[in-house]
Amino acid sequence: MYLNKSSGNYGCSSYKYGTYCAAPATIRASWVDDYVTDEFLRAAGPVQITHVTEIPGYDPQPEIDATIAEMEDHDQQKDRRKSKAGMAAWQRRADALDTRLAELEAREKTEPRRKAVPTGRTYADDWHSGDTTARRTMLVDAGAHLVVKRGTKGGWRTLDTRRVEFTISGDLDPAIEPNVTEAENIASEVRGDTPAPGITVRLAESVPITEPVPELVPLAA
Template identity: 30%
Template sequence: MLYTPAVRGWLVQAVPGQKRGAIHNQPVLDAEGKPVSAGPEILSAETWAAVRAILDGKAKGRGADRTGRSLLLHVAHCSECNGPLYRQRRAVNGKDYSTYVCRNGVGKRGIHKPNVIIARNVEELVTADYLRRFGSFELMRWAEPDGSAVLQLSEVTQQIERLAGNLAQLDPNGTAAWAVIEQLTALEKRQAELQAEAEHAEGRWVATGKTIAEEWEQRSEEGRRAMLADLGAQVVIRPATPGAPKRFDPERISVSYQGPEWRRELNPAEAHLIELAMEEVLSA
């Protein structure tokens, strides 16, 4: 009962394809992508987030990825329009051929040429590069005394993930898909506003006592995506060259990092010293 989003005062429904229950319940969203209220909240956003974190830490089997969730959601972007790439599930004879697709290059309403790439290959390339660069670094955790904007940002991000999962199962040229895209657009706008607020939040970074590689092994795909975001990972994918062989081409992918978020807040002199130390580690 404490796990379901109904305690926030929201109208809920089961994830498509799942039985109704606390773990699989999700908020019903209005046309703007906001949760529909069903009454007063029982738990605040901050309390509910803390409760769920404790329950997840004690539970086994929770955190399994939903259809459409992806490691590189809002990390991978299209080189043509800088829009996010969404993971679309596709299985053939039991094999995973899921892809990352730019919605602005799909169908008659597309504004540029198609940009589609096999998801598994991209994720493996980014994972290997990320751990090679940062795996031995100590992981830091943000301690947030006033987490209102941060918690709202987390909720909006989860709503985006749910809608992305629904979009992956819809006909890209159908009316339902475009309705979902409109909701995603509204949510992404709100996400940007909350990110700006969160940047001015007061708090501090504290050491977790684990390396990034150790934490990566323990986290779900959703948690790993958060780690990529904390390191400022940016993946740009270019469309395939017309007439090129239909095989995975790593040259289509550019991976860059702004660096750990806890370092981006340092003054230039401190950041320079840390970057020198980082170069020594990476060149060892």
């Protein structure tokens, strides 16, 4: 469901994107803002933000192919040399190409990789210091996804958490899993249904946001 904020509520606006929603719903905006904030900070707040640098790989094969082609072309010029000086010049170039080819063949192919450098800041730090736009960007970049279902009769005083489902997918998933597991274990102890040792609580699978979703989770500054 696509959400659009109006009069303090979020309402389904799928029609704006040419889609059909079989169960349109309306929910109080402040409930969503608070719920998303709590869930995001619970899962990702303690995680340290890293600056990722893309390091390109290297494949010597294109240069090897180009050098071989140049050597073959140079070899065809050998019989045209008539003078000793000309042959000496041809040989110097031939030797240089052969040396170059040997150097290239000694180089190893490397795959592109990503290097993550810690920034010293956590997601909670940037969340608390950022404005609404910065927070929305953090949610989208993290692969955050909020599902809102229709409410039940009488459920207008407080948020019925059965109506909402907040998930995060993508690069943050492995980093936030321990936080989610710990929080779920604490919640289970409070409820009296502590999971058995060894049980791991993972985030629900979620499809990353691939379409523009304006006003998905606008948060109060």
